[in-house]
Amino acid sequence: MKISYGLYMVMTNPVVGYEECARAGVRCGVPFIQLRMKNATRDEIVSEAWKVREVTRGTDSLFIVNDDVTIAKEVDADGVHLGQGDMSLAEARKIWNVPGKIFGLSTHSEKQAETAIDQKPDYIGIGPIFPTPTKAIADPDLGVERAGAIAKSTPLPHVVLGGIDGTNLAEILQAGAVNYCAVRAIMQSPEPEVEIRKLQNIWAEYIL
Ligand SMILES: Cc1ncc(COP(=O)(O)OP(=O)(O)O)c(N)n1
Ligand SMILES: Cc1ncsc1CCOP(=O)(O)O
Ligand SMILES: [Mg+2]
Numbered sequence: 001m002k003i004s005y006g007l008y009m010v011m012t013n014p015v016v017g018y019e020e021c022a023r024a025g026v027r028c029g030v031p032f033i034q035l036r037m038k039n040a041t042r043d044e045i046v047s048e049a050w051k052v053r054e055v056t057r058g059t060d061s062l063f064i065v066n067d068d069v070t071i072a073k074e075v076d077a078d079g080v081h082l083g084q085g086d087m088s089l090a091e092a093r094k095i096w097n098v099p100g101k102i103f104g105l106s107t108h109s110e111k112q113a114e115t116a117i118d119q120k121p122d123y124i125g126i127g128p129i130f131p132t133p134t135k136a137i138a139d140p141d142l143g144v145e146r147a148g149a150i151a152k153s154t155p156l157p158h159v160v161l162g163g164i165d166g167t168n169l170a171e172i173l174q175a176g177a178v179n180y181c182a183v184r185a186i187m188q189s190p191e192p193e194v195e196i197r198k199l200q201n202i203w204a205e206y207i208l
Contacts, residue, residue: 128162
């Protein structure tokens with residue numbers, strides 16, 4: 001799994017719709033595209049998940065389903081992302097025991113990032129960096145320096161998130177993060193491709 005790639009796109013309520021947003025991500029070569037539909041029925045999620053599966057199949061974009069390993073398995077996604085309050089990675093791996101599938105895990109503190117190592121996720125999420133309305137009950141924000149320090153010290157691949165946009169991405173990279181999600185910054189745009197490319201350009205200028 002790539003370790004330094006920049007943007008990991010999490011799709012929650014994109015104004016252009018999930019399928020179109022996924023197409024924009026694929027056109028931009030975004031390596032991970034996550035479907036994160038909160039407050040939707042299982043049927044609604046499965047229906048969108050199949051569309052995103054078709055859009056991403058055979059492309060450079062891996063398709064990750066949030067929260068529910070049974071949906072990830074049903075639509076033959078490339079991976080699942082689980083939080084501290086979701087099913088454990090061990091349980092999810094029992095349900096979806098297919099080599100090569102990606103299992104991501106959220107962390108919200110130094111301790112959780114440390115504890116994650118034994119669970120052997122393919123990557124960890126680290127956040128939130130800033131307060132965010134995107135997650136209904138978000139953990140306390142870590143701030144830029146603390147999130148960067150966790151990103152630098154963990155031996156696991158990471159992606160930081162929470163309140164990231166074009167105005168603060170550079171300072172977040174400066175603090176030590178390499179990969180990041182920006183949810184509202186992309187989802188609220190009628191032209192997600194434009195926003196994705198802006199973020200990718202900042203990252204490329206900073207990291208490459
Ligand atoms: C890449 C990535 N990192 C963290 C999260 C958050 O997952 P979780 O803590 O389970 O919260 P919800 O997203 O389910 O509300 C994520 N989805 N993706
Ligand atoms: C799902 C999640 N987990 C921690 S912060 C977050 C949401 C980040 O969204 P935004 O980029 O809109 O602040
Ligand atoms: Mg979750």
